[in-house]
Amino acid sequence: MQLKIALLGGDGIGPEVLAQSVKCLKAVEETFNHEFIFTKAPVGAVAISNTGQPLPQETLNLCKASDAILFGAIGALEYDQNPEAKVRPEQGLLKLRKELGLFANIRPVKVFPSLVENFLLPKKIIAGTDFVIYRELTGGIYFGKKTLSEDGTAASDLCEYSESEIARITHMAFKAAKKRKKKLTLVDKANVLETSRLWRKVVTEIAESYPEVALECLFIDNAVVQLILNPSKFDVILTDNMFGDILSDQGSVIIGSVGLLPSASVGTENAMFEPFHGSYPQAKGKNIANPVASIFSTVLMLQHFGLYEEANAVASAVQKSFVKGVITPDILGSSKYGTDYVGDFIAENIVDSDENMNINDENIGLGRSTII
Numbered sequence: 001m002q003l004k005i006a007l008l009g010g011d012g013i014g015p016e017v018l019a020q021s022v023k024c025l026k027a028v029e030e031t032f033n034h035e036f037i038f039t040k041a042p043v044g045a046v047a048i049s050n051t052g053q054p055l056p057q058e059t060l061n062l063c064k065a066s067d068a069i070l071f072g073a074i075g076a077l078e079y080d081q082n083p084e085a086k087v088r089p090e091q092g093l094l095k096l097r098k099e100l101g102l103f104a105n106i107r108p109v110k111v112f113p114s115l116v117e118n119f120l121l122p123k124k125i126i127a128g129t130d131f132v133i134y135r136e137l138t139g140g141i142y143f144g145k146k147t148l149s150e151d152g153t154a155a156s157d158l159c160e161y162s163e164s165e166i167a168r169i170t171h172m173a174f175k176a177a178k179k180r181k182k183k184l185t186l187v188d189k190a191n192v193l194e195t196s197r198l199w200r201k202v203v204t205e206i207a208e209s210y211p212e213v214a215l216e217c218l219f220i221d222n223a224v225v226q227l228i229l230n231p232s233k234f235d236v237i238l239t240d241n242m243f244g245d246i247l248s249d250q251g252s253v254i255i256g257s258v259g260l261l262p263s264a265s266v267g268t269e270n271a272m273f274e275p276f277h278g279s280y281p282q283a284k285g286k287n288i289a290n291p292v293a294s295i296f297s298t299v300l301m302l303q304h305f306g307l308y309e310e311a312n313a314v315a316s317a318v319q320k321s322f323v324k325g326v327i328t329p330d331i332l333g334s335s336k337y338g339t340d341y342v343g344d345f346i347a348e349n350i351v352d353s354d355e356n357m358n359i360n361d362e363n364i365g366l367g368r369s370t371i372i
C-alpha cells in the first residue's frame with residue numbers, strides 16, 4: 001500500500017517522539033513491502049515563531065492532501081504563562097481538527113499486564129482495564145462563540161450541539177461497543193446542562209438500533225469517581241468535547257503513564273493520529289520522553305487502513321520492549337533507556353508475524369481492538 005503521511009511534530013517533545021514513530025513505520029515499510037511518503041510541516045508555537053500562524057496554510061493544504069497525519073504535540077511554556085496571548089499554539093490543533101472535520105476522537109485506555117506493577121494505583125484496581133473513549137471533537141464549548149467584555153471583567157464561552165453532531169459519533173461508538181464488551185456509557189451533566197439533555201435524548205433513541213449493547217448514563221462528577229474506583233467496569237465511553245478532554249487525562253493516571261496512550265481523530269475524509277500527552281517542554285531535547293504513545297498512534301493508523309498484521313507487528317515489538325524492561329524513566333524511575341534507544345529497540349523488533357511465534361494474548365488483544 002502507498003500512503004502519504006504528513007508529519008506534524010509541533011512543539012516540545014513532539015518531534016522527538018514522532019521521529020521514533022517514523023523509524024517504526026520505516027521498519028513496517030521494509031518488512032511488509034509498503035511505501036510511506038513522509039512530508040514534514042510546522043504547527044504550533046514553532047509555526048508561530050516562523051510564520052505568525054499556529055497553522056500555516058501550507059501545513060493545512062499538506063494535511064488535506066495526505067492519507068494520514070501523524071501529530072507530535074502542541075503547546076509552549078511562554079504561552080501557558082501568558083493567558084493574554086491572542087495567537088496561541090493550541091489554536092493550530094483546534095483549527096486542524098475543525099478544518100479537517102475530525103469529529104471523533106478515539107482514545108483507547110488499556111493496562112498492560114507486564115507493566116501493572118510499575119504504577120501508583122493498586123493492581124487490584126487497574127488490572128483488566130480496557131476501555132475506549134469516544135470524544136466529540138469539533139463541537140461544544142471548545143468551538144462556541146467566545147466573548148470578553150470591553151473592560152475585561154466578564155467573559156463567556158457558548159456550548160452548542162446539534163442532533164446531527166451528536167448522532168454521527170454516537171453511531172461510531174455503538175458500532176465499536178458491538179465489537180467489544182457491548183457496553184456504552186454516556187457521560188454528561190444532564191441534571192444541569194441543556195446540551196447534555198440533548199445528548200441523552202439522541203443517544204437513548206439511537207440505542208434502540210443497537211439492542212445488543214447495554215447503555216448506561218453517568219453524570220461527569222460521578223463518572224470520574226467510578227472510573228478511578230472501577231476502571232475495568234468500563235467498555236466504551238461516549239462524551240462531549242470538554243468532558244472527553246478531562247476524562248481522557250484521568251485515563252492516563254489509571255494506566256500509569258500518559259506516555260503510553262495513543263489517539264485517533266477521524267472524520268469522513270481525513271484521519272489524524274496523535275499521543276494523548278502534551279508537549280512536555282521541560283523534557284525537550286533530554287531524550288527522556290516516552291515514545292510509546294506516538295508509536296501506538298501508528299498502530300491505530302495501520303488499523304485504520306486495515307493493515308492489521310502490520311499493526312500487530314508494531315504492537316508486539318512494543319510489548320517486547322515492556323517485557324525486556326526497555327522502557328523510559330516515566331515508567332521505571334531507574335531506567336537508563338532514553339527515547340532514541342526505546343524507539344530503535346521497537347523498530348528493530350518489528351517482524352512479520354509468520355516469523356514471530358512469540359505473539360501472546362496481550363499484543364493480539366491490542367491488534368484486535370480495532371477502533372473504527
Ligand code: IPM
Binds near residue numbers: 074075090093094245
Ligand atoms: C487534548 C489536548 C488539547 C485539547 C489541547 C492541546 C488543545 O488537551 O488533545 O486532549 O484540549 O483537546
Ligand code: MG
Binds near residue numbers: 245246249
Ligand atoms: Mg487534553
